[in-house]
Amino acid sequence: MTISHAQSQQWEHINNTRLTEDAVADLRDFKSGDINFKLALWDPRVNGVRYLKALTYTLATGLSERHRAQLRRVRNRDVGSPITVIHDGESVCLDYIRAAYELSFISDHVPLDGATVLEIGAGYGRTCHTIVSNHDVAAYVILDLPNTLAVSSKYLAAVLSDEQLARVRFVPVDRLDAVVSPMTFDLCLNIDSFAEMPPDTVRSYLSLVDGRCGHLYVNNPVGKYVDPSLDGHAEGADVVAMAMETGLLRDVVDIHDNRAVADEADRFVDAYRPGSGWSCVANDWAPPWSFYWQALYRRQTPAGAAPSNGAARPVGS
Numbered sequence: 001m002t003i004s005h006a007q008s009q010q011w012e013h014i015n016n017t018r019l020t021e022d023a024v025a026d027l028r029d030f031k032s033g034d035i036n037f038k039l040a041l042w043d044p045r046v047n048g049v050r051y052l053k054a055l056t057y058t059l060a061t062g063l064s065e066r067h068r069a070q071l072r073r074v075r076n077r078d079v080g081s082p083i084t085v086i087h088d089g090e091s092v093c094l095d096y097i098r099a100a101y102e103l104s105f106i107s108d109h110v111p112l113d114g115a116t117v118l119e120i121g122a123g124y125g126r127t128c129h130t131i132v133s134n135h136d137v138a139a140y141v142i143l144d145l146p147n148t149l150a151v152s153s154k155y156l157a158a159v160l161s162d163e164q165l166a167r168v169r170f171v172p173v174d175r176l177d178a179v180v181s182p183m184t185f186d187l188c189l190n191i192d193s194f195a196e197m198p199p200d201t202v203r204s205y206l207s208l209v210d211g212r213c214g215h216l217y218v219n220n221p222v223g224k225y226v227d228p229s230l231d232g233h234a235e236g237a238d239v240v241a242m243a244m245e246t247g248l249l250r251d252v253v254d255i256h257d258n259r260a261v262a263d264e265a266d267r268f269v270d271a272y273r274p275g276s277g278w279s280c281v282a283n284d285w286a287p288p289w290s291f292y293w294q295a296l297y298r299r300q301t302p303a304g305a306a307p308s309n310g311a312a313r314p315v316g317s
Contacts, residue, residue: 014038032229053085056094059288060087067100074099074133076159080124094288099130101287102191102219102294107135109281109296110215114138115186118213120205121193125152125159132164140168143180181208184303188213192292194272195220195247202248210274214303218272219286219294222264223253248272255291268293277301 007015018038023030030036037043042050063071068088071077074096078084082093106112112135122128122142132140142152153170160168171179188209194202209216224244233240244250248271254260262285269280272295283295 049083052083052094055288056083056092056097057085057087059094059097060085060092063087063092063097063100066104067097070100070103070130070134071096074130077129079155079159095126096130098288099126102127102217103130103134105282105284105294106187106189106217106296109298110187110217112137112187116184117141117187117189118143118180118183118185119189119191120144121148121190122152123148123192125156127189127191128152128156128168129159132160132167137167141171141180141183141185142168143171143173143176146172146174176208181212183212185213186303187215187217189217191217191219193220194218195249196243197246199246199248206272206274210278210299212303213274214299216272216274216278216297217294218297219292220247220268220272221249221255221289221291222261222268222293223249223251223255223291225255225291226252227255253291258285258290261285261291261293265293269295273297274299 018034023035031040034043044051068090071090071092077093077096078091082095084091084093086092112131114136116138117131117140119128119140120143122144125142128140128142131137142149144152149170149172156168157165169179190205194205197205206216224247226240226244249264249268251264251267253264265283269283273280274297277300278297279300281296281298283293286292286294
């Protein structure tokens with residue numbers, strides 16, 4: 001029996017251009033380079049969407065029926081052409097999978113039906129969309145920079161019903177003192193933006209929360225990282241330097257070491273506690289990003305009472 005060993009034109013090309021004798025002479029870095037990107041891995045430098053879809057698919061396999069029911073209630077998730085996968089007949093994207101995880105974490109500890117909610121920094125509005133679609137909140141106030149509010153207000157107007165949208169209020173940060181400061185809220189949310197603000201601004205927001213809110217949910221990085229292999233520092237050294245100066249937690253952490261991340265959890269919980277009169281009722285890793293943590297705090301005295309850490313300071317933009 002004669003077995004053919006002819007190689008395809010594709011592999012003839014690979015062997016002539018990538019897997020040459022010179023290329024495999026040094027094994028020190030071959031698993032992170034062109035050789036292994038042909039043997040075992042798709043090149044992450046040009047296959048970002050492929051890996052994003054793989055991550056989304058993997059997360060979708062772990063969704064509980066509770067999560068799936070939450071997502072089914074969120075209509076119009078396809079607005080904006082998200083990068084999606086189909087799992088068990090349902091289209092899902094990473095943003096709303098995260099939102100379902102976050103909603104489950106929050107609703108385990110905070111009654112949301114009839115609640116008043118303040119979100120500081122809402123992005124395009126996926127968290128608001130998810131909460132308002134699953135719970136009969138009394139009011140949902142989004143506090144943000146004007147340019148971002150322009151995005152979230154347009155998006156939420158497109159995806160929410162008129163009745164749902166009527167409960168959402170969009171407030172620019174320069175109107176905070178006039179609109180938000182006199183109000184009280186059952187819950188304040190901050191997802192992925194406290195770490196991008198000047199430290200004094202974060203402290204001012206926490207002071208506002210201390211005086212005006214009953215619960216606080218925070219989902220942010222546990223620290224900073226300096227790893228050019230992740231993105232090549234494509235936006236330049238100046239942008240990296242700016243990022244290192246923001247937030248309350250600025251120690252450099254090995255973000256792909258779960259124990260190193262977990263070791264920062266106590267500092268995270270302490271940093272975002274609004275005042276001495278608050279208890280942390282739950283905290284945990286916030287999937288899927290390796291270096292994100294989440295915590296839910298509860299105020300021990302009624303919202304609107306004097307702040308537990310002193311008089312509220314003016315909140316910066």
